[in-house]
Amino acid sequence: MKAVHWLFLISLGLFVCGIGFVVAAARSARHASSVTVPVTTPVASVKQIMKGIVGPAATVIFKSVGATMTAQGVDEWAPKTDEEWEAVGNSAAAIVESGNLLMMGTRVLDRGDWIKMSQAMIEGGKEALKAVSAKSAEGVMASGEPINVSCDTCHERYRR
Numbered sequence: 601m602k603a604v605h606w607l608f609l610i611s612l613g614l615f616v617c618g619i620g621f622v623v624a625a626a627r628s629a630r631h632a633s634s635v636t637v638p639v640t641t642p643v644a645s646v647k648q649i650m651k652g653i654v655g656p657a658a659t660v661i662f663k664s665v666g667a668t669m670t671a672q673g674v675d676e677w678a679p680k681t682d683e684e685w686e687a688v689g690n691s692a693a694a695i696v697e698s699g700n701l702l703m704m705g706t707r708v709l710d711r712g713d714w715i716k717m718s719q720a721m722i723e724g725g726k727e728a729l730k731a732v733s734a735k736s737a738e739g740v741m742a743s744g745e746p747i748n749v750s751c752d753t754c755h756e757r758y759r760r
């Protein structure tokens with residue numbers, strides 16, 4: 601009778617512990633799902649990023665400020681409305697984020713120049729962003745130089 605009594609107590613104890621584990625597991629699972637960021641898998645090729653994002657964004661920036669000589673004199677243009685400035689800022693942001701995309705997964709061709717050149721493009725894009733937030737046409741014009749140099753430098757080295 602005594603042995604049975606003890607066995608009952610032990611199994612009761614195990615049962616309670618089991619419930620405790622289940623509750624703890626459920627809690628930590630809920631906790632984990634609210635905190636963990638899903639693992640991102642790069643999909644686009646470098647070429648798709650170039651043609652789909654970087655190229656069009658650079659064109660918007662390069663064309664946003666400029667001047668031409670006409671028979672009537674110098675014709676200058678720059679963003680005027682808030683919407684026009686915003687569009688240039690969006691493209692500058694796209695250039696910056698594309699630099700981040702180039703440093704993800706199998707797109708990283710090496711850990712030296714590829715990273716440096718991606719970062720150079722990011723810096724150029726940031727310069728354009730800064731100019732946009734100051735609504736400085738001259739600043740946007742000046743940012744065209746580092747952006748353009750970053751394209752050419754990387755293409756010379758890596759484009760086949």
Ligand code: HEC
Pocket residue numbers: 646647650651654655658695702714717718721747748750751752754755758759760
């Ligand atoms: C970190 C390196 C890197 C930087 C910076 C870079 N590119 Fe590229 N780009 C490449 C590579 C590599 C290719 C070739 C991709 C392929 O063909 O697989 C390419 C290809 C392209 C193409 C496609 C050309 C074609 O028709 O095949 C365009 C357009 C382009 N880049 C625009 C730009 C512009 C504009 C910039 C600057 C704002 C820029 N890229 C900055 C690496 C870079």
